Amino acid sequence: MTKALKIQEPSELLDFFEEGDQSIRFNYYPPCPQPDQVIGLNPHSDASGLTILLQVNEMQGLQIKKDGLWVPINPLPNAFVVNIGDLLEIMTNGIYRSIEHRATTNSEKERISVAAFHNIQMGRDLGPAPSLVTPESPALYKTITLEEYVEGYLASKIKGKSYLDVVRLKNEIDE
Ligand SMILES: O=C(O)CCC(=O)C(=O)O
């Protein structure tokens, strides 16, 4: 990723994840008699660097938002889904974008997923990597502590990618 970004100082990204935190969420979606009325997990982007997701029992349910449309991500046997989270969007100054996603329910069978969130260390400042901020590409996000970001994220209502607006400096990126 640092190569793709042609980042002058790879350590500006890598150092943050070297001793980063990992957390895991197990999701269990019971079968639902009215799946068209009930969402499994509201649209959101993860407040992580990268999320590695396993769709355990190969039931469909995960959807990502692409060009304004919900696209199902069919589970593949023994395959992980890797999602970009908000922390990487901020740190790459918007070059990598976090993905909005949601989980639907179904009436057939329960669905199980496991999400492993890879985060930067607590206590670090979260902001665009300095070498990705230039006069031609000014900072699109302000720098705040990770604690501030996560506290606010957890306290806010889950609503798509709206929490990123808290740190957005200019709305230059089209959603
Ligand atoms: O169940 C899924 O496939 C998605 C889970 C998810 O987005 C999450 O735990 O953050």
Ligand SMILES: [Fe+2]
């Ligand atoms: Fe998620």
